[in-house]
Amino acid sequence: GAVVSQHPSRVICKSGTSVKIECRSLDFQATTMFWYRQFPKKSLMLMATSNEGSKATYEQGVEKDKFLINHASLTLSTLTVTSAHPEDSSFYICSAKDAGQGAGEQYFGPGTRLTVT
Amino acid sequence: GQSLEQPSEVTAVEGAIVQINCTYQTSGFYGLSWYQQHDGGAPTFLSYNALDGLEETGRFSSFLSRSDSYGYLLLQELQMKDSASYFCAALSGSARQLTFGSGTQLTVLP
Numbered sequence: 098g099a100v101v102s103q104h105p106s107r108v109i110c111k112s113g114t115s116v117k118i119e120c121r122s123l124d125f126q127a128t129t130m131f132w133y134r135q136f137p138k139k140s141l142m143l144m145a146t147s148n149e150g151s152k153a154t155y156e157q158g159v160e161k162d163k164f165l166i167n168h169a170s171l172t173l174s175t176l177t178v179t180s181a182h183p184e185d186s187s188f189y190i191c192s193a194k195d196a197g198q199g200a201g202e203q204y205f206g207p208g209t210r211l212t213v214t
Numbered sequence: 215g216q217s218l219e220q221p222s223e224v225t226a227v228e229g230a231i232v233q234i235n236c237t238y239q240t241s242g243f244y245g246l247s248w249y250q251q252h253d254g255g256a257p258t259f260l261s262y263n264a265l266d267g268l269e270e271t272g273r274f275s276s277f278l279s280r281s282d283s284y285g286y287l288l289l290q291e292l293q294m295k296d297s298a299s300y301f302c303a304a305l306s307g308s309a310r311q312l313t314f315g316s317g318t319q320l321t322v323l324p
Binding site: 129131133138139140141142143146148154190192194199200201202203204205206207208 | 244245246247249254255256257258259262263264301303305309310311312313314315316317319
């Protein structure tokens with residue numbers, strides 16, 4: 098099956114620094130990727146929809162200047178958490194859709210656990 | 215807005231059958247998906263219902279009633295490895311994005 102990778106899997110950074118998370122579709126092209134964040138024992142909250150070659154669409158309440166998304170190619174989307182603060186600590190997960198997949202199916206990356214100290 | 219309701223916890227014993235219900239309120243609804251997530255892991259796709267009725271995939275089945283805005287996931291012959299969180303997710307919108315429910319923590323006891 099299709100694989101989506103994320104890098105890094107875990108990152109600890111100091112408050113005020115920026116962190117970049119990469120999401121790659123390894124064996125398929127994804128015109129659309131999605132970014133979620135998940136707090137412990139909670140649901141996945143959609144942050145934004147990343148479209149290759151165009152601006153991301155952010156969900157209500159998500160600051161686009163805080164969470165920069167770049168979908169530079171059909172296999173790579175990046176999420177940059179700018180000027181991170183402790184409240185940004187969370188589990189960030191990306192997903193991607195393969196054109197051959199069923200409508201309701203997305204492939205999820207393994208997630209990136211961000212800890213801001 | 216979009217919202218999905220599902221029970222927070224379910225406990226059952228090995229070999230049993232368990233049903234996890236999900237009710238939803240969404241606009242532009244296309245269908246209902248189910249995902250499994252083990253602690254610290256990525257969600258994995260289980261099933262998707264676009265039409266009313268029952269979809270069966272091995273030990274797991276999923277049901278949808280669009281008129282009732284209701285679906286469920288049925289897990290049969292429970293195994294210890296089935297202990298995980300299960301999320302229903304509504305597919306909607308022009309970008310076909312998923313909106314997830316709050317998740318049901320299933321604990322399978324020996």
